[in-house]
Amino acid sequence: MNDIIQPLSDEFENIFFIKGERDGRYPYSHSMLIGDYLIDTGVSSKHLRKLKRNFSINNVINSHWHEDHLAGNRLLATAKFYCHNSDRLLVEDFNSNCKRYYCVENTPADDLFDGLLDLLKVEDTQINKTIEDNGIIDISENYQIKVIHTPGHSAGHCCFYELNSKIAFLADIDFSSFGPWYAGLDSNLSDFEKSIEKLKKFDIDIAVTSHKGVFYGDKQIKQKLNEFQAKIDERDKSILEFLSESKPLTSKDLIRKNIIYKFNSEFEAYENIAEKVMLDMHFDKLLKNNLIEQIDNGYILS
Numbered sequence: 618m619n620d621i622i623q624p625l626s627d628e629f630e631n632i633f634f635i636k637g638e639r640d641g642r643y644p645y646s647h648s649m650l651i652g653d654y655l656i657d658t659g660v661s662s663k664h665l666r667k668l669k670r671n672f673s674i675n676n677v678i679n680s681h682w683h684e685d686h687l688a689g690n691r692l693l694a695t696a697k698f699y700c701h702n703s704d705r706l707l708v709e710d711f712n713s714n715c716k717r718y719y720c721v722e723n724t725p726a727d728d729l730f731d732g733l734l735d736l737l738k739v740e741d742t743q744i745n746k747t748i749e750d751n752g753i754i755d756i757s758e759n760y761q762i763k764v765i766h767t768p769g770h771s772a773g774h775c776c777f778y779e780l781n782s783k784i785a786f787l788a789d790i791d792f793s794s795f796g797p798w799y800a801g802l803d804s805n806l807s808d809f810e811k812s813i814e815k816l817k818k819f820d821i822d823i824a825v826t827s828h829k830g831v832f833y834g835d836k837q838i839k840q841k842l843n844e845f846q847a848k849i850d851e852r853d854k855s856i857l858e859f860l861s862e863s864k865p866l867t868s869k870d871l872i873r874k875n876i877i878y879k880f881n882s883e884f885e886a887y888e889n890i891a892e893k894v895m896l897d898m899h900f901d902k903l904l905k906n907n908l909i910e911q912i913d914n915g916y917i918l919s
């Protein structure tokens with residue numbers, strides 16, 4: 618079998634891990650193939666062409682609207698497309714909305730995004746059917762996928778759980794050391810926390826994540842979910858450590874202080890914007906929990 622197409626289990630046939638280019642690092646991501654359903658298409662056009670030569674893909678489920686998960690949709694034009702209703706507009710009208718949703722319009726990251734979108738050649742995708750929380754997608758006689766709506770990363774972000782094999786696709790709840798990302802206009806920190814809690818209730822034997830590959834065993838997967846969730850608390854704590862009782866600080870003051878982005882990549886111009894958006898979400902949360910107070914435009918400890 619091809620090295621980018623790997624069976625996920627000896628026991629359950631026709632479920633494959635599809636490796637993304639650059640080992641699934643952004644702007645690519647891993648996919649899962651189950652029967653003739655492919656979850657996400659961000660593996661790269663090269664990997665997708667290879668996959669198409671080996672399998673027929675009649676259905677595509679997009680876990681959410683982000684470019685690193687749907688750039689390959691254009692190569693599967695004859696397939697039926699599915700996504701959650703809350704992400705539908707962004708999948709169908711990606712090109713005219715994405716920069717606004719990433720909060721990069723008229724910022725130093727605007728050009729960076731243009732370059733990235735040129736590289737990925739994302740085309741708008743017409744969705745044939747929306748999916749919803751707890752909905753069941755009938756794949757074949759043996760396989761049924763349960764949709765787990767997990768908002769927070771995007772409003773319509775979904776994970777998927779195959780009931781017979783207990784194999785799950787967790788998309789961008791990806792167990793990366795970076796932790797949860799919630800820097801979109803449709804991101805939501807408190808929803809993200811609830812979504813991770815929701816996943817912990819499932820008995821998952823094998824988890825495929827979009828950027829960190831495959832994880833085995835319910836115990837290890839639960840531990841990874843806990844570690845991933847703990848990143849949010851660590852961020853809360855380090856923000857509180859920077860604040861004082863007298864000198865108000867804003868999210869701008871806390872950019873590049875190793876709170877969220879521990880190091881910068883080639884997308885640094887964007888990472889500064891994302892960090893600010895995420896810091897603001899923490900400020901809102903801390904304010905709600907009465908741990909901080911707002912003075913002028915900044916925050917102090919309460």
Ligand SMILES: [Zn+2]
Pocket residue numbers: 681683770789
């Ligand atoms: Zn994403």
